[in-house]
Amino acid sequence: MTDDRPPLLATGLTWEKMQGLCFRTAARTIIEADLATFLGLGGFTEPLFRDAEHAKTAGYRGTLLPGGMVYMIAEGLVLQTNVLHGTGLAFLHMEFDVKAPTYVGDTLHVIVTTTSARASSKSGRGVVTSRCSIRNQRNEEVAVYTPVRLIRGADHTEPEARDE
Numbered sequence: 001m002t003d004d005r006p007p008l009l010a011t012g013l014t015w016e017k018m019q020g021l022c023f024r025t026a027a028r029t030i031i032e033a034d035l036a037t038f039l040g041l042g043g044f045t046e047p048l049f050r051d052a053e054h055a056k057t058a059g060y061r062g063t064l065l066p067g068g069m070v071y072m073i074a075e076g077l078v079l080q081t082n083v084l085h086g087t088g089l090a091f092l093h094m095e096f097d098v099k100a101p102t103y104v105g106d107t108l109h110v111i112v113t114t115t116s117a118r119a120s121s122k123s124g125r126g127v128v129t130s131r132c133s134i135r136n137q138r139n140e141e142v143a144v145y146t147p148v149r150l151i152r153g154a155d156h157t158e159p160e161a162r163d164e
Contacts, residue, residue, distance in 0.1 A: 008085070008086065010082035010085055011082070011085055011086050011087065012082060012083055012084045012085040012086050012087030012088060012151075012152075013083055013084075013087060013151075014087055014126075014151065014152055014153050014154045014156070015087075015117050015118075015119075015125065015126025015127070015128050015151040015152070015153050016117070016126065016153060016154050017154075018083075018114045018117045018126075018128050018130075018151065019114060019117040020114060021112070021113070021114040022111070022112065022113045022114070023081065023083070023111075023112055024109055024110070024111050024112075025074075025077035025078055025080065025081055025109050025110040025111075025112070026077060026080065026081075026109065027077075027107050027108065027109040027137075028073060028076075028077060028107065028108055028109075029105065029106070029107040029108075030065060030073065030102070030103075030104055030105065030106055030107075030108065031104065031105075032063070032104050034069075034073075034104075035049070035063065035065060035069070035104055038065075038066070038068075038069045038072070039066075042066075042068070044066060046066075048060075048064055049063070049064055049065070049066055060101055060103075061101075061103070062103040062104060062105065063103055063104040064101055064102070064103060065101075065102045065103065065104065065106075067096065067098045067143065070098070070102045070108070070134060070142060070143050071096055071134075071143065071145055073108055074108065074110045074132060074134045074143070074145070075132075077108070077109065077110050078110055078112060078132065083112075084149070084151070086152075087151050087152040088149060088150075088151060088152075089125060089149075089150040089151060089152060090149065090150040091147060091148075091149055091150075092127070092148040092149060092150055093147070093148040094145050094146055094147045094148065095145065095146045096143065096144075096145040096146075097143060097144050097145075098142070098143045099141050099142055099143055099144065100136075100140060100141070100142045100143075101142070102134075102136065102142045102143070106136045106137060106142075107136065107137040108134055108135065108136060108142070109134075109135055110132050110133065110134050110135070111132070111133040111135065112130050112131075112132050112133075113130060113131045113133075114128060114129070114130050115129050115130060115131050115146070116128065116129040117129075119153070120150065123153070123155060124152065124153050124155050124156035124157055125150055125151065125152055125153050125156060126150075126151050126153050127148060127149070127150060127151075128148070128149050128151050129146060129147070129148045129149075130146065130147055130149075131144065131146050132144065132145050132146070132147065
């Protein structure tokens with residue numbers, strides 16, 4: 001069977017091309033609807049995220065976002081760059097540190113720096129570790145995560161299809 005479809009407009013990088021890579025994502029402003037959707041989907045009923053007056057009693061200045069939501073938005077921004085489009089194979093591990101509060105109305109972007117890229121034990125793939133610095137509109141670092149991903153290599157071959 002031949003594939004006569006046009007090629008993809010954007011394809012991700014192989015692990016070899018990620019060595020020494022550093023880039024910035026587009027930015028996104030967080031709105032109240034984003035928070036409401038995340039809280040509802042996750043079942044977050046904590047007043048800290050639903051009640052700005054309650055959050056003020058804890059020293060916060062506005063409607064606070066959960067750290068998990070900050071990560072989710074950041075990872076979406078990274079994926080929108082297409083850096084992993086068609087080359088990402090697995091998300092293996094990460095560390096996540098919240099550095100400062102993030103509020104509704106903040107505009108986030110991510111600076112991604114590859115810290116390690118090496119061949120895996122199987123040919124055609126590699127393990128890539130990055131440092132993803134999540135920053136607000138004042139360029140303040142609000143969180144950092146360090147994903148470890150399995151990425152296709154330049155010599156990756158598709159596995160043979162098996163009849164079952």
